[in-house]
Amino acid sequence: MAERDEIEQAVIAILARQLLLPPEEIARDALIDDLGLDSLGKVEAIFALEEQFDIAIPFNANEPDQPDFDFTSVFNIVQGVERLIAAQTA
Template sequence: MSDVESKIYDIIVEKTNIDRAKLTREASLSELEISSLDFVEIVFAVEEEFDIEVPYNANTQDQDFKALGDIVGAVEKLVEERG
């Protein structure tokens, strides 16, 4: 597990109180029952933690993030691009 993935999971646990053992790249946001409000809070916390801007628009319910692996992959790419 990468540092990015671990930090994202820490943020999710902090914001939702979901058991960390349930967090895998394959886990879908819907099966984890992450609400849209919780997801927005997670996005803000991830942006702050990594000093990036995640391309997510809560008004359009962007479907790019269906599973945790989608989020981890996007953040890893943004962190890499930032240098």
Template sequence: MADIESALLEIVKEHAVGLAGELSRDTPVADLGIDSFAVVEIIYEVEEKLGIEVPFNANENPLEGMKTVGDLIDAVKKLAAPK
């Protein structure tokens, strides 16, 4: 599961244009400067890198309700957990 965390941090970092300073679990999602395009790109990369499928509709914001990057990592870990 540590792999998911580092992979996700790397993906998010690439798209976080608004971020000043280090990216960590505590970084607020609102500080990342992620727009609708970036959400779609991040999900695609998560799917490609982790071999999972993220149930997601592009007209909904999957980041809604997520306060920190840690929330995002936990959500992806849940998706990747063996059923």
């Protein structure tokens, strides 16, 4: 099972690829909207996370409050991925 640090690194690496930024410029508590990720960047990042961790992320671009998966910050994404991995192995 992936450790939190490993998940965090992967999340940051995936966001960095979408944003064309060096990973060290993405803080672990950065807000996604502040990073300037657009709607297509979001769905591409979610796809990359699903492929990397073999999970299904319940994210619908039409729900502003994102009740099923909180994609608002790096920290919340890491937590969400961690929870989905745990639910799978439980």
